[in-house]
Amino acid sequence: MRLLTAFVSGLIFGLGLIISGMTNPAKVIGFLDIFGHWDPSLGLVMGGAILVGVFAFGYAKSRKTSLLGNTMQLPTSHSIDKKLLGGSLLFGIGWGLAGYCPGPAIASLLSDYTQPLIFTAAMLGGMWVSSKLS
Amino acid sequence: MIAWANFTPIPAFVGGLLIGVAAAMLILLNGRIAGVSGILGRLLQSWGKESAWSVLFILGLVLAPWFYSLAAPLPEAQIEAGHARLIIAGLLVGIGTRLASGCTSGHGVCGLSRLSLRSLAATITFMLAGIVTVPVVRHLLA
Numbered sequence: 001m002r003l004l005t006a007f008v009s010g011l012i013f014g015l016g017l018i019i020s021g022m023t024n025p026a027k028v029i030g031f032l033d034i035f036g037h038w039d040p041s042l043g044l045v046m047g048g049a050i051l052v053g054v055f056a057f058g059y060a061k062s063r064k065t066s067l068l069g070n071t072m073q074l075p076t077s078h079s080i081d082k083k084l085l086g087g088s089l090l091f092g093i094g095w096g097l098a099g100y101c102p103g104p105a106i107a108s109l110l111s112d113y114t115q116p117l118i119f120t121a122a123m124l125g126g127m128w129v130s131s132k133l134s
Numbered sequence: 135m136i137a138w139a140n141f142t143p144i145p146a147f148v149g150g151l152l153i154g155v156a157a158a159m160l161i162l163l164n165g166r167i168a169g170v171s172g173i174l175g176r177l178l179q180s181w182g183k184e185s186a187w188s189v190l191f192i193l194g195l196v197l198a199p200w201f202y203s204l205a206a207p208l209p210e211a212q213i214e215a216g217h218a219r220l221i222i223a224g225l226l227v228g229i230g231t232r233l234a235s236g237c238t239s240g241h242g243v244c245g246l247s248r249l250s251l252r253s254l255a256a257t258i259t260f261m262l263a264g265i266v267t268v269p270v271v272r273h274l275l276a
Contacts, residue, residue: 003190005163010191013156013168013239014198018209020149021142023199026212030140032264036272037137041146046242048150049157053247056158061248066165073165074248077235080255087233088241088256092263094226097271098215101238102170102231105224106192108211110199115213119224124178126228127171131179 002068014107020045023108025099032096157244160191169240170195171231234260 021027021041030039063072095101100108100119108116157168164187173188199208215223231237234256236245241260245253 002164003187005159006166006187007190007194009156009160009164009168010194010196011156011198011201012152012159012194013170013191014195015202016149016152016154016156018149018198018202019152020146021209022149024209024211025214027140027142029214029268030137032261032268034265035269037135037140039137039140041140041142044143044146045150045153046246048147049154049243050150050247052151052154053157053243054249056154056162057244057247060161060165066161066163068163068165070165072161073167074161075167075235075245075250075252078250078252080252084234084252084256085259087230087235088259089230089263090226091230091234091237092260093267094223094228094230095238095260096264096267097226098220098223099213100220100223101227102174103195103237103239105227106170106174106195107198109196111208111211113211113213115215115220118217119215119220119227122221122224123228124174126225126230127175127232128178128228129225130229130232131175 002070005068013103016045016049017104017107020048023104023111025104028099028101028104029096153239153243154247157239157247161244167240167244169236169244171227171237172235172240175232230260 017023027041031042060072066072098119105116105120160166160168173191177185177188241253241256
């Protein structure tokens with residue numbers, strides 16, 4: 001059952017990314033381009049997701065197990081350290097360079113474009129390198 | 135200056151709500167965070183008892199455009215980056231998100247929904263880095 005729910009969650013996540021326009025790098029770069037021609041759409045995507053998320057995670061915090069009986073694995077780290085900020089800095093530069101973050105890149109693999117394949121291959125390479133370093 | 139012609143508030147908000155529903159499903163039903171970089175990164179690291187659901191979540195994400203195309207033609211994407219820029223960007227995103235233990239989904243959506251200060255710090259940092267990168271790249275390549 002929890003395999004099916006994970007699949008459906010990934011599917012809805014991907015459909016949300018496509019419908020919201022986030023699989024189009026120009027929309028993402030348009031959001032980051034606040035000094036040029038700013039497209040605020042991504043802000044509304046985050047807003048919509050967080051609006052639902054606040055209720056879901058608020059309820060999740062009050063539970064020890066999930067509705068399907070799994071352990072509730074909420075992140076426990078609170079530390080704001082160099083690793084968090086340095087990593088986010090590198091991520092943000094890469095995000096601004098191409099207009100792809102991990103979710104939209106994966107949800108674009110089966111589109112008519114080869115660019116998401118190249119980006120994703122490099123991203124997986126970067127993740128693999130990162131796991132070997134730490 | 136707001137580019138009103140490019141602004142798509144309704145699809146953006148509706149798509150955002152769906153992303154929220156997906157994250158809500160995964161935390162409430164499975165007790166897990168819908169963070170794409172974390173799920174991918176852990177899959178690359180080792181195979182364990184968390185791997186099966188992770189593969190299925192990613193499979194859902196991969197198949198989303200196929201399901202979408204059953205109902206309507208996929209929206210067009212405008213991709214400015216050439217191969218070299220895509221590779222550099224991919225490496226930075228891969229390394230950065232693993233160091234930071236999260237990306238736009240894990241920190242941006244799930245973390246902010248949890249009201250986590252750590253995720254807020256991450257989100258502000260990657261947004262500012264992206265906001266600075268866009269004009270810098272434009273000037274360098276102009």
